[in-house]
Amino acid sequence: MHFLVLMRMVPDVIEELEIAPDGKSLDREALRLIASESDDHALEEALLLKERHGGRVTVVAPEAPEVDDLLYAAAAKGADRLVRLRGVNPGLGVPALAGSCVAALQSSAGLLPADLILTGAQTIEDLDGLIAPLVAFRLGLPYIGVVTAVTEIAEGKASVIKEFQAGYRGEFEIALPAVLGVQSAEKPPRYVPVAKVRAAMKSAKIEDVEVPQPVAQSLDGIEVLSMAKPEVAGRAEMLEGSPEEVAGKICELLAERGLL
Amino acid sequence: MAGSVWVVVEQWQGQINDISFEALALGRELADALQVPLEAILPGPQCSTLAGQLGCADTVLCADHAALAEPIPEVHAAALADLARQRQPRVVLVPATNNVWGVSTLLGAILGAPAVNFAIDLKASDGALEARCVLYGGKLETRVRLTKEPAIIGLWPGARPADQGRSERQPAVEQVPVSVPSDVRLRLKRYIEPEAGEVDLTREDILVAVGRGIQSKDNLELAEELAQALGGEVCGSRPVVDQGWLPLSRQVGKSGLTVKPKLYLALGISGAPEHVEGMKNSALIVAVNTDPQAPIFNLAHYGVVADALELMPALAEAVRARKG
Ligand SMILES: Cc1cc2nc3c(=O)[nH]c(=O)nc-3n(C[C@H](O)[C@H](O)[C@H](O)COP(=O)(O)OP(=O)(O)OC[C@H]3O[C@@H](n4cnc5c(N)ncnc54)[C@H](O)[C@@H]3O)c2cc1C
Numbered sequence: 057m058h059f060l061v062l063m064r065m066v067p068d069v070i071e072e073l074e075i076a077p078d079g080k081s082l083d084r085e086a087l088r089l090i091a092s093e094s095d096d097h098a099l100e101e102a103l104l105l106k107e108r109h110g111g112r113v114t115v116v117a118p119e120a121p122e123v124d125d126l127l128y129a130a131a132a133k134g135a136d137r138l139v140r141l142r143g144v145n146p147g148l149g150v151p152a153l154a155g156s157c158v159a160a161l162q163s164s165a166g167l168l169p170a171d172l173i174l175t176g177a178q179t180i181e182d183l184d185g186l187i188a189p190l191v192a193f194r195l196g197l198p199y200i201g202v203v204t205a206v207t208e209i210a211e212g213k214a215s216v217i218k219e220f221q222a223g224y225r226g227e228f229e230i231a232l233p234a235v236l237g238v239q240s241a242e243k244p245p246r247y248v249p250v251a252k253v254r255a256a257m258k259s260a261k262i263e264d265v266e267v268p269q270p271v272a273q274s275l276d277g278i279e280v281l282s283m284a285k286p287e288v289a290g291r292a293e294m295l296e297g298s299p300e301e302v303a304g305k306i307c308e309l310l311a312e313r314g315l316l
Numbered sequence: 317m318a319g320s321v322w323v324v325v326e327q328w329q330g331q332i333n334d335i336s337f338e339a340l341a342l343g344r345e346l347a348d349a350l351q352v353p354l355e356a357i358l359p360g361p362q363c364s365t366l367a368g369q370l371g372c373a374d375t376v377l378c379a380d381h382a383a384l385a386e387p388i389p390e391v392h393a394a395a396l397a398d399l400a401r402q403r404q405p406r407v408v409l410v411p412a413t414n415n416v417w418g419v420s421t422l423l424g425a426i427l428g429a430p431a432v433n434f435a436i437d438l439k440a441s442d443g444a445l446e447a448r449c450v451l452y453g454g455k456l457e458t459r460v461r462l463t464k465e466p467a468i469i470g471l472w473p474g475a476r477p478a479d480q481g482r483s484e485r486q487p488a489v490e491q492v493p494v495s496v497p498s499d500v501r502l503r504l505k506r507y508i509e510p511e512a513g514e515v516d517l518t519r520e521d522i523l524v525a526v527g528r529g530i531q532s533k534d535n536l537e538l539a540e541e542l543a544q545a546l547g548g549e550v551c552g553s554r555p556v557v558d559q560g561w562l563p564l565s566r567q568v569g570k571s572g573l574t575v576k577p578k579l580y581l582a583l584g585i586s587g588a589p590e591h592v593e594g595m596k597n598s599a600l601i602v603a604v605n606t607d608p609q610a611p612i613f614n615l616a617h618y619g620v621v622a623d624a625l626e627l628m629p630a631l632a633e634a635v636r637a638r639k640g
Contacts, residue, residue: 069453069586072609082456097558151425177417178433180452180588183460185421185431189389193425198501199389201417202571215505219414219571221328223510223564226387231501237418239571240558277430277464281446286457286611292603292619299630302620306602307634309618313600315522315546315579316638 057111057209059102060170061135062157062187065089065120066179080280091126094176100241101206102174103134109209112136114167116160116265118144118153124262125253131260132252138260139167143267149274150182154190156267161195165265170233172214177201177237184278188237198230201237317355318404321347322466324396324419325358325370326411332366335411335473337481340372342438342471343409344481347374349440352406356487359384359395364489371485377403378489383496386504387415393422395494400427402492405466407445409438412470414571420470431468432460434589436475453588454611473593513565515549521578522548525568525595528555529584529605529624536561538628539583545635548579553591569594583624587612 067073067082068090074083102113114137115130117123127138144156161167173195175188192199200218204225208215209232218226219239230236295305310316323343325336340356347354356373358366361384367376379399383391396419400408410420412433424431436457437448445462447469517523524543530536536550543550550566557567568575570590580598585591587603587610595601596615603616604624613619620627 067452069455070607073452073455075456080458150421182433183449183451183458185424185433186418189418189421190425193422199418199422200502201389202414217508218417220387220507221414221571222574223567223572225508227505227508229503229505234501240554244559275430275460277462277467278432279461279463281459281461283451283456283458285609286450286454286614287448288614292601292613292616294613295618295620299622299626300634302622302627303630303634306618306620306631307638309600309602310546310579310635311638313578315600316635 057109058170060114060173061099061102062175063095063117064092066092089122092179096245097241098174098238100245128256132248132256138262150185158194159268160265173235177239192235199235202239203236205242319406320353320355322405322408324410334478337478338476339409340481341476361385367489371483371487372481375488377492379494389418391496392416392419397426407467409469420468424468433470435469511565520549522546523577524581525551526583527553527585533561542628542632545632553585
């Protein structure tokens with residue numbers, strides 16, 4: 057079995073997000089990037105599947121600052137092949153990015169065939185589409201998103217669990233090869249100690265794959281007019297003081313409403 | 317009709333989802349501004365029985381096809397694309413729920429049309445369509461202009477009140493044939509019912525909600541003590557459930573519960589749109605977060621920039637003292 061995981065770096069929203077002078081984009085210089093959370097879950101699910109069914113895990117990630125850390129961490133967790141896609145411009149534009157990724161997958165680098173292509177269900181900057189259905193569409197493969205488990209792989213098919221709403225889930229059968237948009241893995245992503253990542257840096261190799269005829273990563277049919285902090289009707293009234301003082305104030309509010 | 321505004325209506329267990337009415341309310345405003353008809357697209361079998369609820373639209377287009385009973389993104393996208401090619405709408409509003417997750421992206425891909433995600437508002441400005449979208453977990457918003465048609469809009473919950481999209485009026489109903497792919501490689505085997513929780517959180521008056529900010533499972537005890545003092549229950553955001561600290565039956569948000577308690581105390585929760593849609597209608601929201609920029613403060617009535625781990629015991633103590 058070959059499990060191919062597509063991973064992306066996204067801004068860490070715990071940090072202050074600075075807007076670029078054009079008022080329409082993020083100041084990418086000032087950003088700290090981290091692996092997109094659901095991509096981490098996609099990797100974990102792939103590793104669990106490798107443990108269960110045998111085979112290998114390839115991680116493919118478009119180049120970005122700190123992407124090497126992501127790839128080495130993946131190796132330390134058990135990924136077998138690490139691929140950095142070169143020639144992809146950072147920024148918004150998911151269909152264009154999907155086009156670049158698919159071109160690289162189909163290139164002579166030997167990334168395909170894969171039985172399952174796994175990636176996150178969504179990133180926090182997917183303004184113009186989700187990458188999993190776009191990759192599936194371009195490769196002509198079946199797709200399902202919001203996946204939380206792959207329960208069985210047999211006879212060219214996989215059984216997957218997907219989330220609906222209000223706690224309802226569904227079990228689906230999907231023909232392989234297929235593309236999954238993973239929401240969360242069956243287990244929380246495994247932790248790797250820094251020492252193991254350091255060891256992976258020495259032993260694992262990152263391959264560069266050039267995107268053939270890079271597609272300009274831009275928005276098509278969408279013009280960004282502005283990017284800013286949200287316009288809000290009313291922000292919270294802030295309560296200040298020591299924990300005891302604030303606790304007292306919250307008690308007042310609850311008492312006024314008959315909740316105490 | 318060519319140039320009309322479309323709202324794709326979503327069915328869930330034989331009922332029309334609230335977000336479809338929200339989308340209809342927004343679609344109505346837009347259609348009136350553009351002076352074009354509003355058409356509701358209702359995919360699925362037996363849709364004629366539901367069409368009468370969609371009087372907010374001028375016309376309901378019933379795509380009554382057995383293959384649309386199952387939430388298969390590829391099938392729904394193909395049917396919508398087929399219909400869009402026949403009738404040339406100007407804009408297609410698609411509810412962004414988990415159910416047919418990915419359908420708006422696929423529809424855009426098939427039609428070669430722009431598909432925006434995370435939209436919370438849409439208007440016509442000088443004849444052009446302008447959408448407002450939430451990015452970065454609610455930390456930023458972007459305004460975008462759609463420069464190609466049809467524009468596919470993945471609409472997030474809360475754009476308009478659902479009631480604004482309900483109407484007693486009887487809409488015109490038209491049956492429309494659609495073609496769907498025959499070699500579908502994805503099939504629903506079964507629905508899995510929600511795990512039964514010990515309590516029904518949607519009936520609780522007081523919810524103490526914890527997020528990743530509580531940092532470890534051990535700290536859950538502080539929340540439980542606080543909930544006990546207040547006479548409420550503990551619930552949480554997705555990462556807390558993914559970590560296995562709380563059961564799925566206590567998750568609030570897009571994939572979990574929608575709650576409307578009298579008090580929602582959000583501790584260490586950032587306020588991502590997928591969480592917010594499950595609790596935004598709570599009567600009183602008090603948020604505690606170490607990050608003064610956390611999006612939850614844009615929604616909460618009261619906010620505290622503090623370490624939740626310090627505030628929880630202090631508040632539990634104060635509540636106990638008051639209750640005597
Ligand atoms: C299809 C889909 C469905 C989803 N469904 C759901 C759903 O049903 N429910 C849901 O919740 N999410 C859902 N999500 C996930 C959602 O996008 C967010 O990732 C999630 O809500 C974030 O949870 P959080 O606020 O606990 O974590 P984070 O966003 O990581 O926020 C943690 C917060 O804690 C604060 N903090 C840190 N330390 C402290 C401290 N000591 N004291 C106080 N504050 C502190 C930080 O400043 C931060 O704001 C879904 C996502 C997708 C794509």
